[in-house]
Amino acid sequence: MIRFNKATKKFGEIVALDEVSFEIKPGEFVFITGPSGAGKTTIVRLILREYLPTSGEIKVGEYDLNEMKKRDTPKLRRNIGVVFQDFKLLTDRTVWENVALALRVLGREEEKIEKEVSKILKLVGLEEKANLFPSQLAGGELQRTGLARAVVGQPEIIIADEPTGNLDLATAWQIVRLLQKINTMGKTVIMATHNFEIVNAMKERVIELDKGKLVSDKKKGRYRVK
Numbered sequence: 001m002i003r004f005n006k007a008t009k010k011f012g013e014i015v016a017l018d019e020v021s022f023e024i025k026p027g028e029f030v031f032i033t034g035p036s037g038a039g040k041t042t043i044v045r046l047i048l049r050e051y052l053p054t055s056g057e058i059k060v061g062e063y064d065l066n067e068m069k070k071r072d073t074p075k076l077r078r079n080i081g082v083v084f085q086d087f088k089l090l091t092d093r094t095v096w097e098n099v100a101l102a103l104r105v106l107g108r109e110e111e112k113i114e115k116e117v118s119k120i121l122k123l124v125g126l127e128e129k130a131n132l133f134p135s136q137l138a139g140g141e142l143q144r145t146g147l148a149r150a151v152v153g154q155p156e157i158i159i160a161d162e163p164t165g166n167l168d169l170a171t172a173w174q175i176v177r178l179l180q181k182i183n184t185m186g187k188t189v190i191m192a193t194h195n196f197e198i199v200n201a202m203k204e205r206v207i208e209l210d211k212g213k214l215v216s217d218k219k220k221g222r223y224r225v226k
Helices: 040-047 070-078 095-105 110-123 139-151 169-184 196-202
Strands: 002-011 014-024 029-033 055-060 080-084 157-161 188-193 205-210 213-218
Touching: 002 040, 014 040, 014 055, 029 040, 029 169, 029 196, 040 055, 040 157, 040 188, 070 080, 080 139, 095 110, 095 139, 110 139, 139 157, 139 169, 157 169, 169 188, 169 196
Parallel strands: 014 213, 029 188, 029 205, 080 157, 157 188
Antiparallel strands: 002 014, 002 055, 205 213
């Protein structure tokens, strides 16, 4: 599904990622963790092909990101749903409209949009908030809206980039449990985080980075709290 082979990303003299190799199989739940500046967000942006590696290989599904044509990037991204730390919702649109927009971009018919948005809002517990605007929502509700938007198009890969960073612990757990539920539906879930408590409690696979290097890759191991 996702394969990094000695992937390196440099910004001038700064090495953001240094010969990192790993493979994520379909249906896995994987944490990518490490301190600030470790390379977590760089990996996310490389998977989305916002960046190209300076050297090494990256493959996502059928796509070799080094070799694919730029015009094929939207096709790649249609199969990846992204949940952001700062939500990135449109403030002048309701919960319903924010989620529906993801399907309109995909060219779905209005009848299908109606059905799928209702279904996903029920999944994340926001059916009663559908007509509210982002300014009327609490932090956890904003993130659940972002999660609904990421999932509604049925992508195979869900990437959550520090999705709990702006949330209290109890609310953070709500988001993580929803990601876990989505994972049980057959989706590959990648969560970049430095929330050690959540990582330890979940005991899923952990890819640990430090200063751009992969220092550990353990399945259901315990992350060392620093």
